[in-house]
Amino acid sequence: MAKAVADDYLRRIPKAELHCHLAGTLRATTVAELAKRYGMTLPRPAETLYQWPDFDGFLEILRIAAAVLRTPADFTRAVYEYIEDAVRDGNLKHVEFFFNPDYFYPNGIDYPSQVAGMVEGLRQAKERFGVSGLLICCIDRSLNNGDQAVEIVETALAHRHELVVGIGLDGNESVGPPALYAEAYALARKGGLKCTAHCCEDYLTPLQAPPTNYLICRDVLRCDRIDHGYNMLASDFVMAEARRDGLYFTPCAWTSLLHNRPHRPRRIRRMVEAGLNVTINTDDPAMFGTNLGHGFTTLFESNGWGPDKARTFSLNSIEGSWLDESAKAALRKTFRREIAALDKEFGYETAALPV
Ligand code: ADE
């Protein structure tokens, strides 16, 4: 059966990435090169580095990969390389990177130096590819209790940078339920930072990462956006609330656990059909062996979606972003122009584009 939309259209439709972890974007070859430079022994060679038995094993490799970033120049390179890859593989126009500052402290690089390195990477990528970027300071709940999370936010506020626009919460959700981080989130909001949190991930069951975590993220953490969200599907009540709330979600087409990969397209389809505001993201693209274009083609092939859905996801990624209004308006123009050109090239009728 012919595909409802060409893979090339899906790869080339413009996109903003709202959910990717800097450590998870590191090319294995870059990790190996930097590890050698710093005399750091990796568990395996680059070709097989990105393998793990379970979710905590994945986080362990992620933190090992992160440990090769030791100078501002390493951070610059990491940011630049992800953007270079994502422009090529998925026509990236804007990215919001999670970074976990405490992953890097053991190697002697402080918060301002990390940020300075990433900001320089964003500057270079903007100049070379015209891609914009923002940064999200992230709390790994597997490593940080509520008090430690407050310290992370205090550091972000003490060294405020205009491109670090928000905080996030990642790591193992069963170890750090969202309510633990209420104080850190209150502090961040008071300081003018936006808030998101990983919530209802499907490496856990709906009993371990229950749909009510969404309500905590909404009402206690007062999140502006939600990362993932699949286990919310276990509660019609929570899904109805989320639909009414209208927050943007950042599910990811591919995942750390092989056994979850076949389920993601259906879970994301159900989120879309339930009326949530969905964007499509990569999470940890280099580690998972995916990219923005691949994420789109996988989802569209499984779900039989056509170009209308591609346009919706493309434009949703602007609306869900944390760019200011004028930057969003500029991106809307670019996206609409590129989408119209693609529609013409592929012979897809341009329906009225969603605003
Ligand atoms: N860190 C990197 N990717 C993550 C994910 N999907 N969930 C939780 N923590 C993460």
Ligand code: ZN
């Ligand atoms: Zn994530």
